[in-house]
Amino acid sequence: MSAPASGGRPGRRLLVEADGGSRGNPGPAGYGALVRDALTGEVLAEVAESIGTATNNVAEYRGLIAGLGAAAAVDPSARVQVRMDSKLVVEQMSGRWKIKHPDLVPLALRAREAAAGLGSVEYTWIPRERNAHADRLANEAMDAAARGEQWSRGTGGASRGTAAPPEEEDGPAEAPAWSSAATTPTVTLLLRHGETALSVEKRFAGTGDFPLTGNGAAQAEAAARALRGQGIDAIVTSPLSRCRDTAAAVAAATGAPVRVEEGLRETDFGDWEGLTFAEVGERWPGELKAWLADPSAAPPNGESFTATARRVRTALDKIKVRHRHRKVLVVTHVTPIKLLVVSALGAPMRAMYRMQLDVASLTRIDWYDDGPATLRSFNDVHHL
Numbered sequence: 001m002s003a004p005a006s007g008g009r010p011g012r013r014l015l016v017e018a019d020g021g022s023r024g025n026p027g028p029a030g031y032g033a034l035v036r037d038a039l040t041g042e043v044l045a046e047v048a049e050s051i052g053t054a055t056n057n058v059a060e061y062r063g064l065i066a067g068l069g070a071a072a073a074v075d076p077s078a079r080v081q082v083r084m085d086s087k088l089v090v091e092q093m094s095g096r097w098k099i100k101h102p103d104l105v106p107l108a109l110r111a112r113e114a115a116a117g118l119g120s121v122e123y124t125w126i127p128r129e130r131n132a133h134a135d136r137l138a139n140e141a142m143d144a145a146a147r148g149e150q151w152s153r154g155t156g157g158a159s160r161g162t163a164a165p166p167e168e169e170d171g172p173a174e175a176p177a178w179s180s181a182a183t184t185p186t187v188t189l190l191l192r193h194g195e196t197a198l199s200v201e202k203r204f205a206g207t208g209d210f211p212l213t214g215n216g217a218a219q220a221e222a223a224a225r226a227l228r229g230q231g232i233d234a235i236v237t238s239p240l241s242r243c244r245d246t247a248a249a250v251a252a253a254t255g256a257p258v259r260v261e262e263g264l265r266e267t268d269f270g271d272w273e274g275l276t277f278a279e280v281g282e283r284w285p286g287e288l289k290a291w292l293a294d295p296s297a298a299p300p301n302g303e304s305f306t307a308t309a310r311r312v313r314t315a316l317d318k319i320k321v322r323h324r325h326r327k328v329l330v331v332t333h334v335t336p337i338k339l340l341v342v343s344a345l346g347a348p349m350r351a352m353y354r355m356q357l358d359v360a361s362l363t364r365i366d367w368y369d370d371g372p373a374t375l376r377s378f379n380d381v382h383h384l
Helices: 056-074 087-093 105-116 128-146 214-227 241-254 277-283 285-293 305-322 334-345 349-354
Strands: 004-006 013-022 027-037 043-054 079-084 120-125 149-153 159-163 186-192 234-237 258-260 327-332 362-367 373-380
Touching (some): 013 056, 027 128, 043 128, 056 105, 079 087, 087 105, 105 305, 186 214, 214 241, 234 241, 305 334, 305 349
Parallel strands (some): 013 079, 079 120, 186 327, 234 327
Antiparallel strands (some): 186 362, 362 373
């Protein structure tokens, strides 16, 4: 039950055994992985980590990614056989099963990128009893997560654990912004598109393709001038024309390549599209009240903020994989930007109702590999 994942050049033969799990699914979660010499069976590296609250499948993918990284540290030209007792991960990474859950898509992308850096990788399912070493490491990590500890085991076998900070409403708190992160961040400059006729009249503008006004085009040019010389490596934009046209202006000024990301489109406001807040309140008073009180509530025939948050987070994960440690301009809409700020701050979803975000404004968030994110600026309109 194996399939090649990346084409190969000759190199050392290594085995990666990986596992992950959670107590509650989702619940306190962790992963474990090790690297063996395929000929001697000698354990060359071990990695394990508690990852807070997650599902079994997320933890298993995290274990795979860590195992591939450990193999690359041993020998980047190695021919690797991955052995896991997760049928789902093995079949998805072998290309036989489709990846349907949005939380797994960016993890699979990270795993494929890690595999592409090795000589060759193939995936084999093994029963749990033959994956006992990785299972033991994963259980140590889950035990630490259940105790509320941030814990990891490195390749030398040393462990570290600290009490986790208190939990916020939407999940575990991360390190404060003044703490020193151990990695170079992936920088996202979040640019809201320029003015449209609907933004002038403060109407709901979701997935409808409303063009920039003349003033909106001038705002895009002003943002482009401000961003020239800022070292932007790439531009990622919503598919809607008001964002694509704003992105094109910046691309012309900076020379950065542009890629469209479907997950960055605005929330679908359904039957409320094109209406003012007052008009919606007159026609759907109950639905509007529920929508304002609960992010999981959707407008009639529309999309909830909770659903938007899932696809925006997936889009962010793709950006962090494709443009790791680089500076990326993200051209998008009010809701995706506010949701990314909420995510960076670890704030409750209701915090987005208290944010003012102007057209053509810039917001900067730095995302670090070792956990914390830093909001560097918000709703910057100095260029307008």
